[in-house]
Amino acid sequence: MADDHFCEDLLRLYPDSNPQYQQQLRELNDRLSVDNDNRSNLTVKVYSCYYCKLLFDHPSKLKRHQRNSCTFPCRQCDRHFDSAENLFKHSNIDHTTYQTGSGNTDSNSHTTIKHKSVDKSALLGIARARFIYPNEDNGEKYDLLAFLSGIKHEVKTHLQEMCDELGHIKWYMNCLVQMIKPNGGEGGNDLKNxxxxxxxxSNLVDRANIDDEHDINVTYQKIFKSFDEYIRNGSGWSLDHIKHIEINTAKYKPLGGGSYIPLPRTLAATRALLNIRNLDEKCFVYAIIASIHPTCSGDPSKVHHYIPYEHELNMEGIQLPVAPSFVSKFERQNNISVMVLGFEEGEFFPLHVTGLREAHHEVDLLYLKSGNKSHWCLITDLNRLLYRTKCLGRSHKYCRFCLSGFTSEHTLEKHIKYCSKFEAQHVTYPTKGVDDILTFQDHAKQLQTSFVIYADMETFCEPMVTEEPEDNRTSTTKLTKLIPCGYGYQVVCIDDRYTQPPKNI
Known part of the structure; x- marks a missing residue:
């Protein structure tokens, strides 16, 4: 029998029982009916995990779950991942079709699904912004992965159009979402932010350079990583809905090497550089060809030695004069490893560290600048160039990655094994006779302090109700008010006569 009808059933089964017992049973039945009514009117606060949809009765349990045990399920298969960033990588590698809130769609669905967008511009059109809004009918408004996957083709098309119109561009994306914290506001209302x-x-120097499977995915991964950290460390915040994503672009003018610049006297004296005397903007091309096809007769600085070999290099999509930002593209198209050094105020420093470790040819270049002009030179002997300019007193073998010198080939090989894993580095050393000796200066910290005061304060933590911050201003959201309830301190002296006992208030 059901517990809420237990007393009624007893009264029906035993109608002739003691009237006193019957009265007690009726009172008990009324009391149970009131309790059941109150129980049905209770409102239970439930906190749902945005990722796995598990429910919790307290925000601290939800936060602990998201930090330690929450997994991120893939809608296309049964796999789970420990972070939203790893889920996104899996979706783009293992599921090439576009994902939506309701499941798989055809990979060409971006040709039929169109998102609402608004364009804005500033600085006479040099800076542009496109705002793309999620569709509400397919669940994109509540699913960040589905929304980003659905607009990938539109993002690529927009960047290509901006590149055609502005030339070289810099771009980034900004995703605006509304987060919600259940029962976190005044009166138990939901708190939103x-x-x-x-x-x-990122830089985009040519429309053919944009790769939606790499460049756009790298951008998405950064957004997902920030979103993941916000959810895990946000004390119960979860996604309410996506407002929009904006693609910001601006015109970009990279510097490029052009016509001939005479070498500084210190560099010319090393006889480790080939400075080709070109009148056009192809000094980068000539320097590469001079490394591949060195001339054995005549003056190697003259251009006519290298013009017949121009067709051997793939310069598609690389604008002349070549800027350092184009070197990576040149390496991929030609399978040539290129290291670029800069030279300023008598010091060499790496400008570009090659990402190719097994190229069929290696080239070392020097990028010179003189006022508004720049020029590419071929480094014919890196060890000789650095040895003559550093004046170390004995010959050294130099690392192409960090320009550090070593006295033996064996030591250099051991160093390159680890150094080649990192980006460009510039090693600096103290100046002889100026800052090459370290001395202790903070003598005051060696003196014993006469008096020390140790203090501590205790507070009550009272939750605060805060208003939603404005969209166009940075702000700090205050969640807890600390109310002092007591403190204590003790004065300690090097002379025990003046040391005081602890005082508590």
Missing amino acids: NAHFISKT
Whole structure:
């Protein structure tokens, strides 16, 4: 029998029982009916995990779950991942079709699904912004992965159009979402807040350079990583809905090497550089060819030695004069490893560290600048160039990655094994006779302090109700008010006569 009808059933089964017992049973039945009514009117606060949809009765349990045990399920298969960033990588590698809130769609679905967008510009059109809004009918408004996957083709098309119109561009993406914290506001209402997740800034020098499977995915991964950290460390915040994503672009003018610049006297004296006397903007091309096809007769600085070999290099999509930002593209198209050094104020420093470790040819170049002009020179002997300019007193073998010198080939090989894993580095050393000797200066810290005061304060933590911050201003959201309830301190002296006992208030 059901517990809420237990007393009624007893009264029906035993109608002739003691009237006193019957009265007690009726009172008990009324009391149970009231309790059941109150129980049905209770409102239970439930906190749902945005990723796995598990429910919790307290925000601290939800936060602990998201930090330690929450997994991120893939809608296309049964796999789970420990972070949203890893889920996104899996989706783009293992599931090439576009994902939506309701499941798989055809990979060409971006040709039929169109998102609402608004364009804005500033600085006479040099800076542009496109705002793309999610569709509400397919669940994109509540699913960040589905929304980003659905607009990938539109993002690529927009960047190509901006590149055609502005030439070289810099771009980044900013995703604006509304976060919600259940029962976190005044009177138990939900607390809402706007959050921005911004990608890194990238360069696009040619429309053919944009790769939606790499460049755009790298941008998405940065947004997902920031979103993941916000959810895990946000004390119960979860996604309410996506407002929009904006693609910000600006015109970019990279510097490029052009016509001939005479070498500084210190560099010319090394006889480790080939400075080709070109009148056009192809000094980069001639320097590469001079390394591949060195001339054995005549003056190697004359251009006519290298013009017949221009067709051997693939310069498609690389604008002349060549800027350092184009070197990586040149390496990929020609399978040639290129290291670029800069020279300023008598010091060499790496400008570009090659990413190719097994190229069929290696080239070392020097990028010179003189006022508004720049020029590429071929480094014919890196060890000789650095030895003559550093004046170390004995010959050294130099690392192409960090320009550090070593006295033996064996030591250099051991160093390159680890140094080649990192980006460009510039090693600096103290100046002889100026800052080459370290001495202790903070003598005051060696003196014993006469008096020391140790203090501590205790507070009560009272939750605060805060208003939603404005969208166009940075702000700090205050969640807890600390109310002092007591403190204590003790004065300690090097002379025990003046040391005081602890005082508590």
